[in-house]
Amino acid sequence: MPLIAARALTKRYPRGVTALDGLTLDVEPGIIGLVGANGAGKSTFLKILLGLIKPTSGSVSVMGMDVVTQGTQIRQFVGYLPEHDCLPPDISATEFVTHMGRMAGLPAGAARERTAEVLRHVGLYEERYRPIGGYSTGMQQRVKLAQALVHDPKLLLLDEPTNGLDPAGRDEMLDLVKRTGTEFGITTVVASHLLGEIERVCSFLLAIDGGKLLRAAPIASFTEHTGTLAVEVEEGAEQLARRLTDHGMTAVVEGHSVLVDLPNAEPYDVVRDAIDDLGLALLRVEQRRHRLEDLFSDQAHDAA
Amino acid sequence: MTQREVTAPSAGSVAAGAIYDLGYRGYDGPRLGRRAAISTLFWSSLRAAFGMRRGAKAKIVPWGLTVIALLPAAVAVGIKALTASSSTPAPSPFTYDNYLWGIQLLFALFAAAQAPELVGGDQRHRVLSLYFSHAIRRSDYALAKLGALVAALFVMALLPLLLLFFGSILGATDIVDAFGKELPHLGQILGSALIYAVPLGVIGLAIAAVTPRRAFATGAIIAVFIVTAAVSVIFEPLNIQPLSSLAQLANPFIDLDGTRTWLFGGSIPNSPISSTTIALPLYGLVTIAIALIGTALILWRYRSISA
Numbered sequence A: 001m002p003l004i005a006a007r008a009l010t011k012r013y014p015r016g017v018t019a020l021d022g023l024t025l026d027v028e029p030g031i032i033g034l035v036g037a038n039g040a041g042k043s044t045f046l047k048i049l050l051g052l053i054k055p056t057s058g059s060v061s062v063m064g065m066d067v068v069t070q071g072t073q074i075r076q077f078v079g080y081l082p083e084h085d086c087l088p089p090d091i092s093a094t095e096f097v098t099h100m101g102r103m104a105g106l107p108a109g110a111a112r113e114r115t116a117e118v119l120r121h122v123g124l125y126e127e128r129y130r131p132i133g134g135y136s137t138g139m140q141q142r143v144k145l146a147q148a149l150v151h152d153p154k155l156l157l158l159d160e161p162t163n164g165l166d167p168a169g170r171d172e173m174l175d176l177v178k179r180t181g182t183e184f185g186i187t188t189v190v191a192s193h194l195l196g197e198i199e200r201v202c203s204f205l206l207a208i209d210g211g212k213l214l215r216a217a218p219i220a221s222f223t224e225h226t227g228t229l230a231v232e233v234e235e236g237a238e239q240l241a242r243r244l245t246d247h248g249m250t251a252v253v254e255g256h257s258v259l260v261d262l263p264n265a266e267p268y269d270v271v272r273d274a275i276d277d278l279g280l281a282l283l284r285v286e287q288r289r290h291r292l293e294d295l296f297s298d299q300a301h302d303a304a
Numbered sequence B: 001m002t003q004r005e006v007t008a009p010s011a012g013s014v015a016a017g018a019i020y021d022l023g024y025r026g027y028d029g030p031r032l033g034r035r036a037a038i039s040t041l042f043w044s045s046l047r048a049a050f051g052m053r054r055g056a057k058a059k060i061v062p063w064g065l066t067v068i069a070l071l072p073a074a075v076a077v078g079i080k081a082l083t084a085s086s087s088t089p090a091p092s093p094f095t096y097d098n099y100l101w102g103i104q105l106l107f108a109l110f111a112a113a114q115a116p117e118l119v120g121g122d123q124r125h126r127v128l129s130l131y132f133s134h135a136i137r138r139s140d141y142a143l144a145k146l147g148a149l150v151a152a153l154f155v156m157a158l159l160p161l162l163l164l165f166f167g168s169i170l171g172a173t174d175i176v177d178a179f180g181k182e183l184p185h186l187g188q189i190l191g192s193a194l195i196y197a198v199p200l201g202v203i204g205l206a207i208a209a210v211t212p213r214r215a216f217a218t219g220a221i222i223a224v225f226i227v228t229a230a231v232s233v234i235f236e237p238l239n240i241q242p243l244s245s246l247a248q249l250a251n252p253f254i255d256l257d258g259t260r261t262w263l264f265g266g267s268i269p270n271s272p273i274s275s276t277t278i279a280l281p282l283y284g285l286v287t288i289a290i291a292l293i294g295t296a297l298i299l300w301r302y303r304s305i306s307a
Helices: A042-050 A071-075 A093-103 A108-122 A137-149 A167-184 A195-201 A219-223 A237-246 A268-278 A292-303 B033-049 B056-083 B104-124 B128-132 B138-170 B175-208 B214-233 B243-248 B252-264 B280-304
Strands: A004-012 A018-027 A031-035 A057-062 A078-081 A155-159 A187-192 A204-209 A212-218 A225-233 A251-254 A257-261 A282-289 B004-006 B019-021
Touching: A004 A042, A018 A042, A018 A057, A018 A204, A018 A212, A031 A042, A031 A167, A031 A195, A042 A057, A042 A071, A042 A078, A042 A155, A042 A187, A078 A137, A093 A108, A093 A137, A093 B033, A108 A137, A108 A167, A137 A155, A137 A167, A155 A167, A167 A187, A167 A195, A187 A195, A204 A219, A212 A219, A225 A237, A225 A268, A237 A251, A237 A257, A237 A268, A268 A282, B033 B104, B033 B138, B056 B104, B056 B138, B104 B128, B104 B138, B104 B175, B104 B214, B128 B138, B138 B175, B138 B280, B175 B214, B175 B252, B175 B280, B214 B243, B214 B252, B252 B280
Parallel strands: A031 A187, A031 A204, A078 A155, A155 A187
Antiparallel strands: A004 A018, A004 A057, A204 A212, A225 A257, A225 A282, A251 A257, B004 B019
């Protein structure tokens, strides 16, 4: 049974905006990247999982429980880091995280212990006794993560966890997310519009666009080698392509590169000889990898 | 649980030993669920209503108003104690009937100041989305906050009445006899405090829940009390009955005193209830209506608020 199972999940807002459009997907344990442009429906999906908003139609279950009817049972085991600010400025991180632990059903003593532990984990030390209002964005983001972790959730939903952070803060937050997911074994869904971040921390990727599922697959399958060899030359790419086509290869020109299909035979000797014959200056020969960006550009091409 | 030895961060502390990183530990203990979460929210909100675990500034208004509410009772008890030995003890101007009516302004101020404190910040700082993503329902949040404000007003109403209660027992020459005489009033004391706390708490929270802006909420609550008080006296000069008495129903404090008089008797001279021409149960009905409609509005507000 998948951890999250959505079936034809649709959310339409009153003003005719369709945030989710028949989304069907399964989420298995791991660190899952939920990627899509702003407005693709990422936040809406997370909020539906939490029961913060109700779907227009379709269904979704978390740990086998229906989000609409069994919301309180589900939320006992879910941690949520919202995209927006959500911290009261006038109390300390220790007090706030303890309070949230108790809101999640922990007994008082356990909530205090767990608070000390998760604040240490996210890297908040002396400052945890000071009011949150005086914290930097990076520290506030850590408190948001701590409150999501305090009750040892089975599922962690992080909505743009690096929002508003500087590059160093981003790196730290991503490391923290990765450690949380791998070392603690908490299934983590990271929603982000930044593919690079998803690529760094996630093992599985869900790409959504316009409220629909674009693709769901392990990250590795997006970045593995493709069957294309890119030969970059200083000039004369067209000549080279013609020569290679004469040899029965499929070659197309892309800027200064010639893209050669790698069917079965090794084309390297032919390419080498062709370049030598034509007296071209070879810059680079590389086997192309998929890039996550292709996912969306392919879609755009298909649409066009 | 993993246990790894990590080299100490600074060279100077190498001799001091190693730091043990215990790693992350899961939690296998009890999860107390929704009921415990509601009770946590109620108690933390009740503490917040009195500015506890907050800075000194947050305590000024709630504690100041509570002390002022107690002051007349304390003075009366003091005077009674001083004159107890004389042959003609001074009669106390305060009774269980008239005390809360006399300090009604303090309840209005407490609700205006503390209701926004309880619910405004959660909306302003968007903590609400965290609460709603925990194991409670939206209605649980609303009712826990309402309960906390009502409880705070109840405490504020109860304390001076209890002071009068114990004052008259301990100040009497025959304590056992006085205890026997005062004890039957305990129901009235609790009942009167409740009659004031519930509707005023509901009014305060229903208004405060509408806006994240604290100043707006406080202003609106005070405005409601002023406007309803003004409406209640508008037809007074005309002296057309029962129009004048019906207009008085608009003032929640007159409704509260009407309800109190209906249930416990003891009409007080400076309240319009002493000269009302309409049936007392009608005041009770209006009081109940205020509480129910206000609670419904609060629940509706939190059902529809986006988080």
